[in-house]
Amino acid sequence: MDQYQVVPWDHLVDVISTGTVLEQYVPPELEALAYQVMMNYDMTVSSMVLITSKPDKGGAIWRIDTNKGPRSIKVLHRLPQRSLFSVGAQQYLVEKGARVPALIPTKNNELYIEAGGKLWIVTDWIDTLQQASKIDLEGASALCLGLGEFHHHTKGYPSPPGAAKSSRLMGWTKYYQKIIAKIGWFRDIAEAYRDTTGSGPLLQAVDEFERQAKDALERLNQSSYAKMMAMGDSYWGLAHQDYGWSNGQMGPGGIWVIDLDGVAYDLPFRDLRKLMTSTMDDMGTWDITWIRSMIAAYHQGNPLDREMFEILWIDMAFPNEFYKHTKEIVFDPVNFLNLEFEPILQRVLATESTKWQVLQELWKDMDMYPAGNYIVEPVAIAKDLPIPPVPSKLSKPKAADPAPTPAPAPAPTPAPAMTFNPPAAVERKVVEPAASAKELPTPPEFSRKPKPYAPVKDLTANAPKNVDKKVLEPAASAKELPIQPVYSKEPKPYVPVKDLTASAPKNVDKKVLEPAASAKELPTQPVYAKKPKPYAPVKDLTANAPKNVDKKVVEPVEPAKELPTKPAYSKKQKPYAPVKDLTANAPKKVKNTAPEPAASEETFSNSPEYSQQAIHHVYQEYNRSERVPHYFRRW
Numbered sequence: 001m002d003q004y005q006v007v008p009w010d011h012l013v014d015v016i017s018t019g020t021v022l023e024q025y026v027p028p029e030l031e032a033l034a035y036q037v038m039m040n041y042d043m044t045v046s047s048m049v050l051i052t053s054k055p056d057k058g059g060a061i062w063r064i065d066t067n068k069g070p071r072s073i074k075v076l077h078r079l080p081q082r083s084l085f086s087v088g089a090q091q092y093l094v095e096k097g098a099r100v101p102a103l104i105p106t107k108n109n110e111l112y113i114e115a116g117g118k119l120w121i122v123t124d125w126i127d128t129l130q131q132a133s134k135i136d137l138e139g140a141s142a143l144c145l146g147l148g149e150f151h152h153h154t155k156g157y158p159s160p161p162g163a164a165k166s167s168r169l170m171g172w173t174k175y176y177q178k179i180i181a182k183i184g185w186f187r188d189i190a191e192a193y194r195d196t197t198g199s200g201p202l203l204q205a206v207d208e209f210e211r212q213a214k215d216a217l218e219r220l221n222q223s224s225y226a227k228m229m230a231m232g233d234s235y236w237g238l239a240h241q242d243y244g245w246s247n248g249q250m251g252p253g254g255i256w257v258i259d260l261d262g263v264a265y266d267l268p269f270r271d272l273r274k275l276m277t278s279t280m281d282d283m284g285t286w287d288i289t290w291i292r293s294m295i296a297a298y299h300q301g302n303p304l305d306r307e308m309f310e311i312l313w314i315d316m317a318f319p320n321e322f323y324k325h326t327k328e329i330v331f332d333p334v335n336f337l338n339l340e341f342e343p344i345l346q347r348v349l350a351t352e353s354t355k356w357q358v359l360q361e362l363w364k365d366m367d368m369y370p371a372g373n374y375i376v377e378p379v380a381i382a383k384d385l386p387i388p389p390v391p392s393k394l395s396k397p398k399a400a401d402p403a404p405t406p407a408p409a410p411a412p413t414p415a416p417a418m419t420f421n422p423p424a425a426v427e428r429k430v431v432e433p434a435a436s437a438k439e440l441p442t443p444p445e446f447s448r449k450p451k452p453y454a455p456v457k458d459l460t461a462n463a464p465k466n467v468d469k470k471v472l473e474p475a476a477s478a479k480e481l482p483i484q485p486v487y488s489k490e491p492k493p494y495v496p497v498k499d500l501t502a503s504a505p506k507n508v509d510k511k512v513l514e515p516a517a518s519a520k521e522l523p524t525q526p527v528y529a530k531k532p533k534p535y536a537p538v539k540d541l542t543a544n545a546p547k548n549v550d551k552k553v554v555e556p557v558e559p560a561k562e563l564p565t566k567p568a569y570s571k572k573q574k575p576y577a578p579v580k581d582l583t584a585n586a587p588k589k590v591k592n593t594a595p596e597p598a599a600s601e602e603t604f605s606n607s608p609e610y611s612q613q614a615i616h617h618v619y620q621e622y623n624r625s626e627r628v629p630h631y632f633r634r635w
Contacts, residue, residue: 004029006075006116010055022055030116034062034073037113037120040106043068058118059261063125070125071104075118076261081164083119083261087112088160089238090121090260098153099146099256101126129249129256137290140279141297143248144272146255147240148301150248151268154237167233167265168241172225176217179323183210186326189333198337201345202326209319216318223314224307227374233265243271244278269308272298273315281321281351286358292365305372313366317359322348 009027016025031048038045043066051072053060059077063070076083091111093100101123103111113120133139159165168175183206190202228236240247241262248255276294280286295312298304304312325344329336 004033004116006030006033006058006077006118008054008056008058012055023053024050025055026050026053026060030060030075033116034060034075034120037115038064038073038122040108040113041104041122042107043071043104048073070127071122072101072125073120073122075116075120077118078261079164080114080117080119081162082166084112084163085159085166086260086263087119087121088163089154089157089263092157093150093153093260096153098150099251099253100150100260101256101258126251126256129251129258131245132248132250132255134245134279134282137293140290141293142250143245143255144275144294144297145301146248146257147243147271147275148298149254150240150257151237151271151302154263154268156234157238158234165233165265166263168239168270169233169236169265169267170229172220172267173217176213176220176318179318180210180213180217182327182330183213183319183323186329189329190337193333193337196334196337198341198345201342202337205322205345205349209322212317212319216314219314219317220311223310224372224374225311228267228307228311228372231374236265237268238263239266239268239271241266241271243275267308267311268302269298269304269312270315273312274320277316277320280355281348284347284351286351286354288358288361291358291362295365304369306366306369307372307374309366309369313359313363316362321351 009025009030010022012025012027013022016022031050034048035045045064045066047065048062049064051061051063054077057077059075061072061074063072076086078086087103090100091103094102104122104124105111106113111121132143186202187206187210190199190206193199240257240260241264242259243257247259248257250256272294276291279290279294283290295304295309325348326341329341
C-alpha cells in the first residue's frame, strides 16, 4: 500500500491527453491507492467520481456511492502531522454540534488512514448542499452568520497529541511587515522594467498603498492586539483561513462549513474580513449597508467587542486587495505589466475610491460594541513580601474553566471567583483582585515576620553588580553591613595617573609630554631626553646626501665620537663635478685638434682615456711628418 508516494503531478501537464483539465485528473497510481484505502472501511463502493484535485500540491477528493449512502474520500495534501491537527478539529466540531461533515471511522475505529505519505479521510456526502446567493444581501448575511457559529464552536479546541499545531495568532505584525516589504518589491520591479506599459501606472499608485499598509501596521501596534494574543490559542479558537462562497454552503439547518484542511488558531474574525473585502472587490464598490449587515450577522453567531471591532477595521484598511491582485508580478514581470496589470489596477483604484468613505463611516460604529475583558489571571502580591508558593488549601483556577469555590473564611462574603463564559466575551465581568485579608483564612507560616526580609531584598537589588565578591555577600541584618564598602578605600592615587595619560596630546614632542606630577614621584628630566642633538644631524645628513657619489666617499657613518666636524665626503667635491658633467655633455665626434680639457697632469696621467688620446696624437704627428718635405719639417 505504501509503495506509491503521493506527490504533486502538475508536471504531467504535457503528458495527459489534449483537452483534459489538470484539476480533473489524477495519476492512475493515486486512484488505485484510493481503492486500497477504502478497503479499510466497512462499506461496499459501487462507484467513484473525481470532484476536484490539487495537482500542484498533491490533493484530491472523490464522491463515492456505497451501500451506506453517498460519501466522500479525500487525500489531504499537507504533511501527516499537520493534517492530524485538522482531522482532530473536524472531529471536535462534530462533537460540539457544528454543521461540518462527520468523519467515518475505519474498521479499527480510527478516523483516518495513512497511505502514500499522506492522511486519508472518509466523510458523509451531503447532497442538498448549495451555494448561498451572492447577488443579494440575504445570502451574504447567512454566510456570515454561519461563519460566526463555526467560530463559536471552535473555541477551546486542544491540539491532539502528535499533531503539528498550526497557529497564526501571534503572526499579524510579521505578516503586515512582510506585505509592506513585498509592496516595495513591486516598486523595484516597476523601476527595472520602465519600458513596459504598466510600469508608469504602478509607480504612481504604489506609494499610496505602501502608506496605507504602514499606517495599518502602526494602528495594530497601538491597539489591544498584544493583550488579545496573551489570552492564548484555545481562547480564540480556529479560523478557517479559506472561507468563502464555495466552502460555506446552505444545507439542513443553515450554513455547512466544508474543506477544513487549513484551519489554524487565529483571531477568527480574519475570515470575516476576507469575506467582506473580497465581496466588495467583486461588486466593484464598497457598500456601507452590506458591510454593516455582514458584521451584524457575524456578531449574532460570535459576539464582537470593541477591541475585536477595532482590529477588524484595521485589517479592512490594510491594502489586501491591491496586494492580492499585484503579487503575480514577481513571476513574469514583462508579460504581467504589458498585458494584465493596467485593467487590474483600474479596477482596484475604482474600488478604492469608495473604500475610505465607507471605513470612515464604519469607524463611528465602534462605540456600539462593549469593551472586552482581556485580563489573564491576576495574582495578588504583597508589597513587602517575596512571592509565596500557592497554599495547598487553595487551587489555581484554569483559564477556560470557572474557578473552584474558595474555602470558608471568617468573613461572611466569599472571595469572588474568576469565570470565563465564551463566546459572550462582551458580558464577562472584570476580574476582581484577590480578596482582602479579612476574607482569607488564617495567614500561612511564610507570611509571619515579613519586615526582616524586606531590607534583604532591597539591599540585594540595589547592590553594585561589578564589585568584588567579598562585598556582595548577603547581609543578614542592617547591623552587619559595613558603613563603607571595601572597594572604596584609597582610590585617589590611581585616578590622576589614568586621567593624565588619557588626556595627554598625542602629536607633541616627547619633552612636552612629561606627566604632570610632583618632583618626588618623577625625575626632573626623562632619560630619553638626554643628549638628543648629536644624533639628529647624523640622520639629516644621511637623508640629504647625494645618491650618485663615488662609493669611496659614501662610507657607513661611524659613531658620533669618530665623526669629524665636517663630513669626509665634502672634501674635494668640486673637482669631480665638472669631470662628470664634461663627460656627459661633451660631443662624441670631436676633431683631433680640439683643446684638451684643462686639468692637471696628475689628474689625467692616471686616466685610461688620456693614454689613448696621447697615443693617437703621436701617431698623427708621425704620419704628418712623413708626408711633408724635410725642409718644411719642424724639429
